[in-house]
Amino acid sequence: MQQKYIAPEFQVSAFHCPYCNTFAHHWWSAIMLQNGQSVPNGGVSRCPRCNQFAYWHETKLIYPFVSLAPLPPADMPDDVKEDYVEARNIVQMSPRGAAALLRLCVQKLMPKLGEKGENINDDIASLVRKGLPVKIQKALDAVRVIGNNAVHPGEMDLRDDPGTANTLFGLVNLIVQDRITQPKEIELMYSALPQCSQDAIKKRDGT
Numbered sequence: 417m418q419q420k421y422i423a424p425e426f427q428v429s430a431f432h433c434p435y436c437n438t439f440a441h442h443w444w445s446a447i448m449l450q451n452g453q454s455v456p457n458g459g460v461s462r463c464p465r466c467n468q469f470a471y472w473h474e475t476k477l478i479y480p481f482v483s484l485a486p487l488p489p490a491d492m493p494d495d496v497k498e499d500y501v502e503a504r505n506i507v508q509m510s511p512r513g514a515a516a517l518l519r520l521c522v523q524k525l526m527p528k529l530g531e532k533g534e535n536i537n538d539d540i541a542s543l544v545r546k547g548l549p550v551k552i553q554k555a556l557d558a559v560r561v562i563g564n565n566a567v568h569p570g571e572m573d574l575r576d577d578p579g580t581a582n583t584l585f586g587l588v589n590l591i592v593q594d595r596i597t598q599p600k601e602i603e604l605m606y607s608a609l610p611q612c613s614q615d616a617i618k619k620r621d622g623t
Contacts, residue, residue, distance in 0.1 A: 423484040423582040426475040427459065434482045436466040447471065476508065476578070483507060484578070485514075485585040491597040492589075496524045500588065511581035512566040512573075518584045519563025522556060522591070529595055536560045552594050555587040 422431040422439060430441045442461040446454035458473045471479040485504040488497050503517035523536050531539035540548075540556050562584060606614070 421486040421586060423486075423579065424461070424470065424477055425579055426472050426477075433463040433466060433468070434470055434477065434480055434484065435463060435468040438463070438465045440465045442470075447473075481508075485582050486589060489589050489592050489597060491600060492592045493525070493528055493596075496521045496528075496592075499524065500585070504585065507581050507585075508578055511578045514581045515559075515563045515566040515584055517563075518559050518581075518588055521588055522559045522563070525591065525595075549594065552591055555590050559584050559587050559591075 424431045424434050427444060429444075430439065432439050433442070440463055442463055445460050445462075447458040447460055448454055455473065457475060458471075461470045461472065462468070463470075470477060477484065483504045485507050487504075488500045492500060499517050499521050503514040503521070506517075507514035519536070523533060526533040526536065526539040529539075529543060531542055533539065536556075537560065540553060540560070543556075544553055562580065566581075609617075
């Protein structure tokens with residue numbers, strides 16, 4: 417089972433390294449100036465696996481400049497992936513913008529799941545009536561609500577909270593994995609069965 421991606425975060429002890437992408441417990445130290453003073457709200461983290469240093473200021477990763485969000489799965493539709501990658505590229509600079517783009521990803525996913533794609537809330541309700549698993553419904557609603565509220569003043573302020581935005585990427589990937597990848601893999605496995613076995617199953621089920 418693939419390990420859950422833990423995005424690098426300021427002063428957190430363990431996360432996936434922005435250099436080698438290995439999950440490890442990082443060592444932290446202060447950024448020291450030539451006058452012997454430390455940089456306020458800054459720090460240096462070092463990965464024990466690759467021995468590389470990452471530099472942080474105002475709780476944000478400033479070097480290396482890499483996206484901390486997980487990559488999209490291979491089965492993500494291309495038009496959805498385009499917005500997902502854009503969100504991934506901007507999440508450190510604009511968590512609010514990334515959250516809004518991920519909400520758009522969910523809206524674009526709806527027609528792929530047999531829904532209209534016009535109103536996300538209505539589409540989720542329709543999927544629930546069709547037997548959508550509770551965990552996927554919650555993931556869809558989390559991306560929908562956070563992505564929507566992020567761009568409305570007073571609703572939710574993600575400007576200093578890239579961690580929440582990064583979590584949304586994992587939820588979108590979970591949705592794709594459950595609704596697209598798993599059914600595809602099951603269908604491929606079933607279609608590989610001998611025809612006589614498939615016929616026997618259809619006869620058993622009266623289909």
